[in-house]
Structure formats: C-alpha cells, structure tokens
C-alpha cells in the first residue's frame with residue numbers, strides 16, 4: 001500500500017537526486033573552467049604550485065631584498081616555503097644557477113618579536129627546516145643554505161648580512 005511516508009520518501013529521493021545532479025554539473029563546469037584557464041608566470045619566473053619564483057643574485061640585506069621583491073612585481077615578496085617539496089624546489093632553483101653563494105634569503109623572520117616567526121607574504125607558518133642548533137636569539141632574518149647543509153635554514157643579521165634571494169609572486173590567470 002502506498003502510504004504518506006512512502007510518498008514523502010519518494011519526493012525526497014527525487015529532490016536529493018536532483019541536488020546530486022546539480023552538484024555534478026557544477027563540479028563538471030568548474031573542471032571545464034580550470035581546463036580552459038591558463039596559469040602563467042612572466043618571463044624570467046619559474047612556476048611552482050600556483051606561485052612564480054625568481055632567483056635574484058644581487059647580494060643585499062634582508063629588508064632590502066624584501067623591498068626589491070615587492071617592487072619587482074605586483075604581489076611580490078621574498079619566497080615563503082610550506083613543505084619539503086617546496087623547500088627542495090627553491091634549493092634546486094638556486095643550485096641550477098651553479099652559483100657560488102653559500103646562502104639565500106627566504107621570506108621569514110622574527111624581527112617583530114624574537115621566536116615569533118612570520119612570512120612576509122602573510123602566509124601561514126606551517127613548515128620549517130632549521131639547521132641543528134638554529135634559530136638563535138638575537139638574529140632575526142632567515143636564510144636557506146645552498147652548498148654546505150643544503151636546504152637547511154639558519155637565522156642571520158638582518159642589516160649587516162648580505163645574500164642573494166628568492167622572490168615569489170602568485171601565478172597570473174589568463
């Protein structure tokens with residue numbers, strides 16, 4: 001016998017399948033959009049996971065390097081690093097230049113408050129790769145080692161130490 005509750009179940013099942021179908025169409029549309037949309041980095045920049053990076057060989061202090069990246073491109077900052085893969089990518093980018101540099105500046109510092117690390121692009125502090133015994137109190141700007149202890153981070157004198165650096169910005173959508 002066809003009861004009220006059966007009728008309710010039937011209506012609900014139809015409604016639910018419609019919602020599912022709608023969601024399927026939306027997901028499909030987003031995928032199509034992603035396929036048609038191209039993400040690019042400007043000439044001279046190397047793409048990594050929705051970001052574009054560039055190794056700058058000029059040796060300047062950490063604050064100057066951050067300003068350099070900000071003025072180089074809209075949305076530019078010193079590079080932030082959020083995973084081992086990300087760290088390896090930055091290291092390879094510098095090593096590829098077969099440069100003589102021992103270290104490069106990255107975009108992290110605790111120069112506002114000792115021990116309270118931040119990235120200059122405002123992204124979350126969710127990964128770190130310190131060399132044993134680092135970071136130290138009294139040194140506030142961070143580098144990645146390139147030759148010896150390659151890939152590990154250490155903190156340096158923000159004003160007096162001079163290193164080349166990695167700039168980063170977001171990909172452009174076209």
Ligand SMILES: [Ca+2]
Nearest residue numbers: 135136139155
């Ligand atoms: Ca420190």
